[in-house]
Amino acid sequence: MKENIFSGLEDLGFDNIDEVDIFNKKKEEEKENSQEKKEDDPRNLLYDASATCPVCGNKFQAKAVKSSAYRRQKNDSDLFVRYALINPYFYEVWICNACGYSAMKQDFDKIRDYQIELIQEKIAPKWQGRRYPEVYDVEIAIERYKLALLNSVVMESKTSRKALTCLRIAWMYRLQLDNKNEQLFLKQALEGFNDAYMNEDFPICGMDKYTVMYLIGELNRRTGAIDEANLWFSKLITTPNVPQKIKDLARDQRDVIKEETSKVETSEDSTEETKKSGFFSRFFK
Numbered sequence: 043m044k045e046n047i048f049s050g051l052e053d054l055g056f057d058n059i060d061e062v063d064i065f066n067k068k069k070e071e072e073k074e075n076s077q078e079k080k081e082d083d084p085r086n087l088l089y090d091a092s093a094t095c096p097v098c099g100n101k102f103q104a105k106a107v108k109s110s111a112y113r114r115q116k117n118d119s120d121l122f123v124r125y126a127l128i129n130p131y132f133y134e135v136w137i138c139n140a141c142g143y144s145a146m147k148q149d150f151d152k153i154r155d156y157q158i159e160l161i162q163e164k165i166a167p168k169w170q171g172r173r174y175p176e177v178y179d180v181e182i183a184i185e186r187y188k189l190a191l192l193n194s195v196v197m198e199s200k201t202s203r204k205a206l207t208c209l210r211i212a213w214m215y216r217l218q219l220d221n222k223n224e225q226l227f228l229k230q231a232l233e234g235f236n237d238a239y240m241n242e243d244f245p246i247c248g249m250d251k252y253t254v255m256y257l258i259g260e261l262n263r264r265t266g267a268i269d270e271a272n273l274w275f276s277k278l279i280t281t282p283n284v285p286q287k288i289k290d291l292a293r294d295q296r297d298v299i300k301e302e303t304s305k306v307e308t309s310e311d312s313t314e315e316t317k318k319s320g321f322f323s324r325f326f327k
């Protein structure tokens with residue numbers, strides 16, 4: 043067969059080979075382009091996870107980020123991870139569109155009977171349903187986190203769960219460069235983690251004691267309670283058995299404070315105020 047195909051075409055042989063070559067290259071380029079396009083389209087980074095609402099039994103598909111699509115880009119000092127490609131935080135909250143029950147996906151099934159009743163009583167009758175686009179953005183993420191927070195409040199969830207949701211909302215506002223709302227939610231998160239630190243068992247939200255101490259220190263720093271932040275960081279630096287990684291983080295943030303306070307003179311009044319009202323000072327002095 044081969045002989046038949048090529049016989050009599052010797053003079054055209056080179057041209058043909060060139061063309062074949064170009065064709066192959068084109069094919070490769072097309073392949074690369076289509077792969078780029080695939081990565082550009084966030085829909086290709088998502089899949090539908092099957093979920094069953096523990097409140098009303100409704101079965102639904104929740105958008106979830108493929109594990110292969112996670113690209114860590116940068117860590118902020120309060121444990122916020124910035125991702126390239128797609129932001130997994132946008133998809134962290136699952137919502138049952140039938141009854142309005144909403145929670146972070148890791149907590150979605152963690153609900154007790156009395157909490158189911160509270161959702162049935164206080165969320166479901168008011169829920170009107172909400173259609174979301176296939177791909178979520180930061181505004182949608184804020185709305186979904188707030189819904190989860192409202193559910194947590196209604197079902198009397200652990201303080202730490204509410205604090206973590208507030209922290210997530212603060213991070214979303216940070217992405218929007220909305221400092222006012224970021225501060226509002228950082229303060230709520232700080233209040234919650236202070237409370238959880240005293241009253242809940244570790245790990246809290248998957249964090250060990252020293253990580254929570256670091257986070258509380260950093261939330262104090264970010265909300266302007268510098269003296270309080272310094273107390274938490276110093277405690278971490280001087281306590282034996284604290285993992286080196288946490289000690290290093292605490293040292294870094296203490297250095298940031300030093301740098302900033304040498305730039306800006308803080309007024310005596312506000313320093314006194316922080317000392318008086320500080321959580322750390324109340325419990326550790």
Ligand SMILES: [Zn+2]
Nearest residue numbers: 095098138141
């Ligand atoms: Zn439901």
